[in-house]
Amino acid sequence: MNVIETDAQLVARCRAGDEDAWRELVERFSRYVFAIAVQAYRLSEADAEDVFQEVFARAYENLNKLRDDNAIRPWLAQLTRRLCLDTLRAGAREQAEESPEPAGSDDTIAQLDEAMIVHEALAALPDNCREILDRFFAQDESYRHIGEALDLPPGTIASRISRCLVKLRDELEGRNPASAQSGG
Amino acid sequence: MRNHDEETLASMLRMLPAPPEAWVQAAQEIPLAQRGLDQIVERARADLAFREALIADLERALEGAGYEPDPALAEAVRVRLSL
Numbered sequence: 001m002n003v004i005e006t007d008a009q010l011v012a013r014c015r016a017g018d019e020d021a022w023r024e025l026v027e028r029f030s031r032y033v034f035a036i037a038v039q040a041y042r043l044s045e046a047d048a049e050d051v052f053q054e055v056f057a058r059a060y061e062n063l064n065k066l067r068d069d070n071a072i073r074p075w076l077a078q079l080t081r082r083l084c085l086d087t088l089r090a091g092a093r094e095q096a097e098e099s100p101e102p103a104g105s106d107d108t109i110a111q112l113d114e115a116m117i118v119h120e121a122l123a124a125l126p127d128n129c130r131e132i133l134d135r136f137f138a139q140d141e142s143y144r145h146i147g148e149a150l151d152l153p154p155g156t157i158a159s160r161i162s163r164c165l166v167k168l169r170d171e172l173e174g175r176n177p178a179s180a181q182s183g184g
Numbered sequence: 185m186r187n188h189d190e191e192t193l194a195s196m197l198r199m200l201p202a203p204p205e206a207w208v209q210a211a212q213e214i215p216l217a218q219r220g221l222d223q224i225v226e227r228a229r230a231d232l233a234f235r236e237a238l239i240a241d242l243e244r245a246l247e248g249a250g251y252e253p254d255p256a257l258a259e260a261v262r263v264r265l266s267l
Contacts, residue, residue, distance in 0.1 A: 023212040030211065034203035049207055053256070056211035060218065111199060118196040137197035162190070169188040 004123050008069035015063055025072075026056055031138075032073065032116055033080050040108035041084035051083045058083075073116065077109060121171040129164035136161055220251060225264045239267055 005013075010028065013021030033055050037048040058079055066075055088100030122130055132150065135141040136157070147154035202208075224246070228235040237245035242262060247253050261267070 019215045022215055026208060026211045026214075030203050030208045031200040034207070035200055039199070049204075052203060052207050053210060057214055057256075060214045115196040115199040118193060119200050122197070133197060137194050138201045140198075140201070165190050165193055168193055169190075172188050172193075 004120070006070070007072045011063065011066065011069040011072050022060065025059075029073065029076050031119065032112060033076060035112050035115070036077060036080045036109060037084055039112070040102070040105040041081075041088060042102055043084060043087060047087050051080065051087060054083050055080050073113070077113075081105075081109070118168070118172065121168055121175065124171055125164065125167055128160075129167055132157070132160055133164050133168065217254075217257060221257060221260050221264065224249070224251070224257075224261050228261075228265055235265070238265065242267065 005024075007028075010021055010025050014025055030052075033052055034048065037043045037051045038045075043051060055076060059076060066072060085100060088102075092100040122133060125133075128150075132146060135146050135149065136143075141149070143154045143157040146152070146157050152160070227249075228238055234245065234249070237248070238261065242258050243253055246258060246261070251257060
């Protein structure tokens with residue numbers, strides 16, 4: 001199993017000017033920010049890219065203002081939400097629409113928060129499991145493509161995915177939410 | 185988290201596809217871009233001719249000073265120097 005640095009530890013390293021930590025922070029939250037922009041707010045690709053870059057630019061600039069390092073995820077979510085709404089409002093003004101907020105955006109963000117918990121557990125799995133699950137589910141790659149990329153017989157992919165899902169479930173169920181929250 | 189059956193886990197994993205690699209890379213390079221910005225601002229404060237060149241034609245002055253023509257960088261310089 002991989003030992004994963006907590007969000008707070010990662011933020012602390014970023015604040016200390018560690019550029020590798022910044023790269024890691026972007027990697028850790030890039031899917032989340034992207035998903036909020038395209039799934040919760042249904043932005044076009046061009047708008048989503050602008051929001052994505054602006055979120056991280058503002059995060060970098062204002063990291064010192066974050067009061068609780070453990071709260072980086074909700075902070076990024078709020079930042080993304082605000083920038084998505086600004087983008088939608090600008091478009092709504094052009095089309096004289098009233099409310100730019102898509103229905104269900106809060107629910108979608110709540111689901112994405114749950115998905116992030118699963119993704120964090122995924123990051124703790126051995127590399128082979130992490131890669132195969134990510135390729136199959138998140139990147140929507142075929143058995144054949146995965147087999148070629150990982151040098152595995154395509155006939156074994158399904159059983160490996162199944163075994164890795166069991167490991168993922170075990171990882172999630174082995175986590176103690178109370179200690180994770182106070183872990184700092 | 186609701187439950188951990190295979191179907192739920194699969195749908196959760198599907199919810200977070202990776203954004204285009206170039207977006208991630210650009211965001212990861214923000215500290216580098218920021219360093220470039222700091223250099224430009226510092227020089228503009230110390231070098232009156234450079235500052236005047238920036239005021240006259242920001243993009244051209246930046247390009248002349250060896251910076252990639254980047255609208256985001258130009259805008260950041262404008263804001264930082266109140267141009």
